Amino acid sequence: MGVKWFAAALIVLGVGLTLFGFQTQNPALFVGLTLAVLGVVVILTSRRKRS
Numbered sequence: 001m002g003v004k005w006f007a008a009a010l011i012v013l014g015v016g017l018t019l020f021g022f023q024t025q026n027p028a029l030f031v032g033l034t035l036a037v038l039g040v041v042v043i044l045t046s047r048r049k050r051s
Contacts, residue, residue, distance in 0.1 A: 003042065003046045004043065004046065006042065007039040007040075007042040007043045007046070008039065008043075009039075010035050010036070010038055010039030010042065011035075011036050011039035011040065013032075013035055014031075014032045014033065014034070014035030014036030014037070014038070014039060015032065015036055016032065017029070017031055017032030017035065018032030018033055018036065019032070020032070
């Protein structure tokens with residue numbers, strides 16, 4: 001599993017937990033948002049060109 005696949009999995013899991021947490025009003029909403037943001041950060045930082 002590469003970095004981009006890992007980040008995509010984090011985003012998908014995060015969105016799923018966010019939707020689940022929104023419907024049930026439990027802490028999964030916060031965890032889902034955190035995972036989705038973490039996935040976006042991983043994608044953005046993996047695109048840096050190394051010198």
